[in-house]
Amino acid sequence: MNDTTNAAGAPMDTASVGKPMDRVDGRLKVTGGAKYAAEFPLPNLAHAVIITSTIAKGRIAKMDTSAADAAPGVIKILTPMNAPRLPHDPSAGPGGESGSPQNRKLNVLQNDSVSYNNQPIGLAIAETLEQAMHAAALVQVEYAEEKPLLDMKREKTNAYQPKSANQEPADTQRGDLHAGKRDASKSVEQTYTTPMENHNPMEPHATTAVWDGDDHLTVYDATQGVFGVQSVLSHIFGLPKTNVRCVSYFVGGGFGSKGSVWSHIPLAALAAKTIQRPVKLSLTRAQMFGMVGYRPQTEQHLMLAAKSDGAITASRHASWSQTSTFDEFVEPTAAATRILYESPAQETSHRLIRLNYGTPTYMRAPGESSGTYAVETAMDELAYALKMDPIQLRLRNYAEADPESKKPWSSKSLRECYQVGADKFAWSRRTPEPRSMRAPDGRLLGLGMATATYPARRSAASALARLLPDGTAYVQAGTQDIGTGTYTIMTQIAADALGLPPERVRFELGDTEMPETPVSGGSQTAASTGSAVKQAGMDTRDQAIQIAIADPASPLHGLTASDIDVKNGMMFVKSQPNKGETYAELIARQKLPKIEVKSQSKPGAEKDQYAMHSFGAVFVEALVDPDLCEVRLNRVVGAYDVGRILNAKTARSQLIGGVVYGVGMALMEQTVPDPRTGRIVNRDLAEYHVPINADIPEIDIEFINQPDTIFNPIGARGVGEIGITGVVAAIGNAVYHATGVRVRDLPITLDKLI
Structure with missing residues (x-):
């Protein structure tokens, strides 16, 4: 026992949390039983391959698809000239909530504009992956090419101040910087630069899409945020959210690149809707350089001034980074400088430079x-x-x-x-x-x-906990395990909250039909979903205790909740550990199919x-x-x-x-x-x-x-x-x-x- 208590004030058994428990999904992964987004065997499945641009700026003048159309196994070649028009053009504005990683402007064949090299400009759909790849290579493209902006240093004079830097002020200022520098005995002033970098998770981005009629869509996606995918697709296709389901049981790494919805996801859904068949779309390694984000190039000017005893008197951090010409992403490089050290005088700033590359994104610790x-x-x-x-x-x-x-x-x-x-x-x-x-x-x-x-x-999150007649528990939350061990730590948290050993708890995740949770990004999954799982477990445990207290046939009848604890599925009197009953005994006597509670946990005034x-x-x-x-x-x-x-x-x-x-x-x-x-x-x-x-x-x-x-x-x-x-x-x-x-x-x- 420790000082952690449940909602009724009873100590929680914490035999599981903190221990180096093996991954509960480990056996599935090493035996090949874990299904990733591109591994769901749907009947009558077709394959799609993206055709990408070979220029960085301009317009598509012509796309000759005649050879591709005649190639073996080809079902359809989609281009900006023949692609169905969407209810909401994702290249025109955000498809998600403002400030979320889902507000990307996407390229889904709704116009002939080219803004970066390797941009999606077409889709080859065929019976097999090899046939789709061959057909994509046969499409001939003519461009009206324009001169692109590709050099950050050259375009630095056109830098602009964004409205914010990752929802924080783009610029900050405190104290008198000049006075602080004047009072110093030593100072350093240098420029530090970082290049573009790409995430390169082991699992490439992939989406399998299937429609049920014209108004129900299911996607199996390699994503860090199933609810973000649901939100964007419902917006783009003009569907109620409840008509869009996203499933992501296992993700082979993301590092931020799978935290946003990118063009290939609605493209897979568009292809499936067009040919009225399930469609699988997997990006090649080469295609992952540009259309699914990257860490942007930065140039950072640092000035630190200090007295002879080391006390910093002034600091300045000015940062420039790249974004795309059609969208905006800020790499908030000065964020850490603002909070790490005492400095009575400080200035920080972020500036963006528009270039003809794809939109940057979050990359591990952006x-x-x-x-x-x-x-x-x-x-x-x-x-x-x-x-x-x-x-x-x-x-x-x-x-x-x-x-x-x-x-x-x-x-x-x-x-x-x-x-x-x-x-x-x-x-x-x-x-x-x-x-x-x-x-x-x-x-x-x-x-x-x-x-x-x-x-x-930490963000608001929900979870469900269910005690079953056999004395086991089923717990679920619609979060994602991107390789971090979420299945395992949620099992441990739920087990301790319910007073059960972890082997008697089954935790499931990765589906928008489960309770809603935030994106697995910003290192918030454990704090957000974990808090919800704990709350759901405690609420379910407390409900079982209340049922027992109210039951004249229970050994716990007439007691107060604070008199009772739970361990190994046994509810017992604290002062008489041998007096009590198991969850299974209570559920059987009450003839209940389950004891279930859905709970939410969210930040409060502490933030x-x-x-x-x-x-x-x-x-x-x-x-x-x-x-x-x-x-x-x-x-x-x-x-x-x-x-x-x-x-x-x-x-x-x-x-x-x-x-x-x-x-x-x-x-x-x-x-x-x-x-x-x-x-x-x-x-x-x-x-x-x-x-x-x-x-x-x-x-x-x-x-x-x-x-x-x-x-x-x-x-x-x-x-x-x-x-x-x-x-x-x-x-x-x-x-x-x-x-x-x-x-x-x-x-x-x-x-x-x-």
């Missing part, structure tokens, strides 16, 4: 990943300028409350992260001068560190009273060949304050995955467009480099494990994205310590160190 690279590198540079230990500089400017809003933190254990991480890493062995340390094999050895942070987000963030400290040991300048990582230690750990195994896996993502961002990842055509030249995993096993060192993850019960009832904050933040800067800082060369233009490649 804003914070790119932004912490810049600010945490600048902090390292300031530490060297002051001849001060990097940890001591951060502690000198430790923010006891949110510097921007002045709100107290709901919970913050960053000091402990620095201490635990430094001790585990043996930071004290570091000698401060660059190139002062060597490995036994003669390679240059560098030690670097950085702070990690990510907002704690206006507290600042809510997760924090961490990342330490990296890098080895650099003194002649070839090849960088190898030898060790990474991360210590994290992310609230209560719901499952020690899946949480650790998520943070290891985030670190690996950071290694890719720091040392390898870069999407390379042809500067003449806007065509991505490294559109596959042979040329778009991501880390493999040989690139990854020992990764040691430590948890502070301090529950944040102000933030939500389960005390947990998300761990999916904080793992990448701080890693890139820590690697860069370690490389500088090893070599004395500061790389401010990602990725850090050997040519930049020679």
